Amino acid sequence: MTRAIRAAVPPGVVLDGELIVWERGRTNFAQLQRRVTAGRDLLRLARECPAHYVLFDLLADTGGQVILDLPLSQRRAQLEQLLAGAPAQLTVTPQTTDLRQVADWLLHWTAAAGIEGVVSKRLSGRYEPGRRGWSKFRTRIVTEAIVGGVTGDLSRPESVLLGRFDRRGRLRYTGRSHPLTSAQAGELAESLSPPRMPCRGEAHPWPQPLPASWSGQLDRPEPLQYVQVEPTVVAEINADVAFEHGRWRHRVRYARLRADLSVYDVPLLLGEEEGYFGDLG
Known part of the structure; x- marks a missing residue:
């Protein structure tokens, strides 16, 4: 160049x-x-x-x-x-x-x-x-993701770590939200729970702390300490279209809790070549 x-x-x-x-x-x-x-x-x-x-x-x-x-x-x-x-x-x-x-x-x-x-x-x-x-x-989209962890603590979450299931049923990390408002944190805290005891040797699918390379942020390269949660909560989010290698490059905006949805209602994490953006709308 x-x-x-x-x-x-x-x-x-x-x-x-x-x-x-x-x-x-x-x-x-x-x-x-x-x-x-x-x-x-x-x-x-x-x-x-x-x-x-x-x-x-x-x-x-x-x-x-x-x-x-x-x-x-x-x-x-x-x-x-x-x-x-x-x-x-x-x-x-x-x-x-x-x-x-x-x-x-x-x-x-x-x-x-x-x-x-x-x-x-x-x-x-x-x-x-x-x-x-x-x-x-x-250009922004409104979509859903699964809450797999939070920063702060379960009673006062500060931001949420989000994921989606891939085709094999594994929860993959897809991004992090901006800081929650007090009202959002209070609503979400009521639905969060710690991970259940491992079944058949399967633990929470994400490492602790979260590797720095996962965040995609150059301004904060250190690993991220967070609290793992049982991935049963669905969040509605507002995100831009900077989505690469299965992750949102920028932080997303947490909109609300979707208690009416199951984690299996959340769109699957598809490869970009498979048309991830098919759920835009």
Whole structure:
């Protein structure tokens, strides 16, 4: 990637963008994360799963002149001109003023390609470092998951650890919620119970503590201490579509307890190639 940038971008240019890795037509953030701790395997990973640099903005032009005060429309035009002959690894993010096109992206691209949503910016806006001069609209789904553990304690859960059964009937960890409200914690606590004694040598299916690699968060890499619970409680959740390798990359929002549902009513955890997003709606 650095070679492609050096070859296509003159010295002095300052770009704003994001690295992504494509795998089978979808973005794969986990593959990008693996490079952080890859060590000697870094070059092999880069060859097997090459990264692409998606450009959002141009902050300094070919002469090294800072252009933050130019309107976005002019910065965008210069960025497109700069990358007109660049290799496919360097690409400008799609942009449109057509709301029908935006709706199509939200409806189809997010599910098919694993893209989280769209960003709205003013064409006349300047680039303001340190300030968020834009709004992001994520595609979100309402679905169900099984509570397999909590942080805090059973009487005062702080967040929930969620799972789904795979085709073999094993409860697989799928993600963690944002902190619960006091009302949510109180309602949920009444339904939680510790795991029953192991039957036929089968214990709780998740390790204690939860491995750092399971969380997918770079800002908190240490293992997570939590309280295991009997996986009989179903929660309704609100999640975005950043779902990779059987897990939600971002924390989900706990909505409510679904006492009317059995754990066997929760959608199975399917491989992404099998159409996990079939339960969107």
